Amino acid sequence: xxxxxxxxxxxxxxxxxxxxxxxxxxxxxxxxxxxxxxxxxxxxxxxxxxxxxxxxxxxxxxxxxxxxxxxxxxxxxxxxxxxxxxxxxxxxxxxxxxxxxxxxxxxxxxxxxxxxxxxxxxxxxxxxxxxxxxxxxxxxxxxxxxxxxxxxxxxxxxxxxxxxxxxxxxxxxxxxxxxxxxxxxxxxxxxxxxxxxxxxxxxxxxxxxxxxxxxxxxxxxxxxxxxxxxxxxxxxxxxxxxxxxxxxxxxxxxxxxxxxxxxxxxxxxxxxxxxxxxxxxxxxxxxxxxxxxxxxxxxxxxxxxxxxxxxxxxxxxxxxxxxxxxxxxxxxxxxxxxxxxxxxxxxxxxxxxxxxxxxxxxxxxxxxxxxxxxxxxxxxxxxxxxxx
Ligand SMILES: *Cc1c(COP(=O)(O)O)cnc(C)c1O
Numbered sequence: 581x582x583x584x585x586x587x588x589x590x591x592x593x594x595x596x597x598x599x600x601x602x603x604x605x606x607x608x609x610x611x612x613x614x615x616x617x618x619x620x621x622x623x624x625x626x627x628x629x630x631x632x633x634x635x636x637x638x639x640x641x642x643x644x645x646x647x648x649x650x651x652x653x654x655x656x657x658x659x660x661x662x663x664x665x666x667x668x669x670x671x672x673x674x675x676x677x678x679x680x681x682x683x684x685x686x687x688x689x690x691x692x693x694x695x696x697x698x699x700x701x702x703x704x705x706x707x708x709x710x711x712x713x714x715x716x717x718x719x720x721x722x723x724x725x726x727x728x729x730x731x732x733x734x735x736x737x738x739x740x741x742x743x744x745x746x747x748x749x750x751x752x753x754x755x756x757x758x759x760x761x762x763x764x765x766x767x768x769x770x771x772x773x774x775x776x777x778x779x780x781x782x783x784x785x786x787x788x789x790x791x792x793x794x795x796x797x798x799x800x801x802x803x804x805x806x807x808x809x810x811x812x813x814x815x816x817x818x819x820x821x822x823x824x825x826x827x828x829x830x831x832x833x834x835x836x837x838x839x840x841x842x843x844x845x846x847x848x849x850x851x852x853x854x855x856x857x858x859x860x861x862x863x864x865x866x867x868x869x870x871x872x873x874x875x876x877x878x879x880x881x882x883x884x885x886x887x888x889x890x891x892x893x894x895x896x897x898x899x900x901x902x903x904x905x906x907x908x909x910x911x912x913x914x915x916x917x918x919x920x921x922x923x924x925x926x927x928x929x930x931x932x933x934x935x936x937x938x939x940x941x942x943x944x945x946x947x948x949x950x951x952x953x954x955x956x957x958x959x960x961x962x963x964x965x966x967x968x
Contacts (some may be wrong), residue, residue: 581645582614582622586786589889597643600703602784609783609886611826612643612790620834628801633657635691635794641830642695643790649702651727653684655694656794660802660951665919670936674949676808678799679922680956685722685746687715687878687925687956691795692788692819696780697723699787706730709777711764713816714743714877715956720780721752732777734764740877742960760872762883782817783886789826792819796827799951800837807842809948812934814927814955815846815855815901816881818890825893842951844899846890847934849874852882853903855890860901864888875906875964876926878955900943908933913958925961928954 586595590608595601597612604610619640631637635656644650659679667675680688693716700708709732710720717733724731731752735744736759747754757764765781772779783789800807807828813821821844831837848856852872858865868883884890894901912929916922924932931952938944 582616582619582640583643584613584615586610587613598703600705600778601786602779603885607885609789609889610786612786614641614830616830616833623834625801625805625836635694635791635798638794638797641793641797641827643787644695644698645702649698651698651701651723652694653690653722653726655683655690655791657798658682660799661920661922663920666916666932669915669919670939672935672939672944672946672948672950674808675935676803676949676951677920677922678795678951678953680795681923681925681928681954681958685715685719686960687719688792688795688820688953689715689719690723691791692716693719693723693780693791695791696785696787697727697729700729700778701727705778707775707777708732708780709734709768709772709775710780711735711761711768712739712743713761713880714739715960716782717752717754718743718746718750721747721750724752725750732768732775734767736760736764736880740961741963743877761881762868782819782881782884783822789819789823792823793827793830795820796824797831799824800828800831805837807837807840808951809842810845810944810950811842812845812847812931812950812952814876814879814930814953815848815890816879817884818855818886820953820955821846821893822886822889825897841897844893844897845934845938846894846899846901847930848901848903849876849879849909849930850903850905852880854882854884855887855894856901856903858887858891859894864891866891874926875961876909876930878925878927879930900938902934902937904930904933904937910964912936917958922954923958924954925956925958926964927956928952
């Protein structure tokens with residue numbers, strides 16, 4: 581166990597790691613800190629070989645104290661697939677797809693929720709609640725079932741059918757809300773005191789981020805400790821972008837990678853692009869997006885508590901932010917399907933559309949190595965398609 585404390589990146593206040601925490605009193609998300617010198621002494625890159633093919637292979641960089649509390653369904657260590665036919669079609673030298681569809685409930689939300697539910701078990705929490713735009717709800721429900729926790733999921737009433745159905749099959753309580761994810765979040769916040777729920781909203785607790793961080797660790801390991809030039813990521817609440825960046829910093833501190841970093845690209849949907857707008861306007865925080873609408877339900881996040889951290893990552897990495905249309909996403913789902921045999925979700929397809937645009941505009945050089953994400957399985961979005 582290498583955790584030292586939990587720290588606020590904004591006001592630097594610290595919290596002990598053995599007690600449940602949510603946001604800092606100043607309103608900022610909190611981050612888990614490790615004794616990386618000690619990790620460096622105890623663990624080498626070679627030490628990973630032969631370990632479990634899940635995200636728990638990075639045990640020393642995760643906040644759980646006792647392995648007996650680990651709640652796992654086999655999440656993480658997803659394939660990194662070289663996409664040569666898609667690369668050829670796009671006109672780029674090297675393209676990898678990190679296929680997060682192959683997680684237990686079909687999305688990368690499993691990474692964060694495996695960690696968070698394990699921590700709940702360790703910290704003695706037995707009632708949890710989450711607002712979800714789609715995949716987080718199913719993931720929370722699955723891990724809570726395994727850990728015998730009482731789980732409550734709040735979703736917009738027009739959330740994809742697959743997401744609503746899976747929550748109920750895993751035995752969680754589903755509440756449909758006439759509104760969007762931040763309205764669901766408000767309901768959780770209002771009721772959690774009376775109900776005794778631990779609030780697992782995106783970045784309102786520090787544990788899910790540690791699970792998402794492992795995407796960065798895996799990318800480094802799978803590319804033999806050489807990061808790609810560009811990473812394109814479909815951004816909602818921001819855990820992936822912020823988590824990967826934290827992971828890269830930790831890897832550098834333990835001496836497994838150097839100081840080079842990918843340029844981080846945030847993709848959003850034309851119908852909900854608060855981070856893109858703030859990035860373009862040079863602002864440190866994002867204004868809430870009104871009337872958010874997109875088929876990429878995971879990107880329908882009009883307002884994020886960690887907006888400032890996402891914007892920092894994009895700027896620090898010399899990255900960029902752009903939005904794409906739902907029609908572009910739908911067209912890319914078919915292209916990737918036909919060229920690579922992968923059934924992308926719209927959020928994943930947004931990364932392909934973004935790559936196409938950035939190549940056309942010359943922001944990405946055709947000689948660069950690029951990594952894109954398929955964040956969930958296309959099978960969760962069958963409502964988008966007609967037969968025939
Ligand atoms: C949640 C989600 C996202 C956004 O992820 P963040 O890391 O919270 O920004 C993207 N794609 C899918 C499929 C999602 O479920």
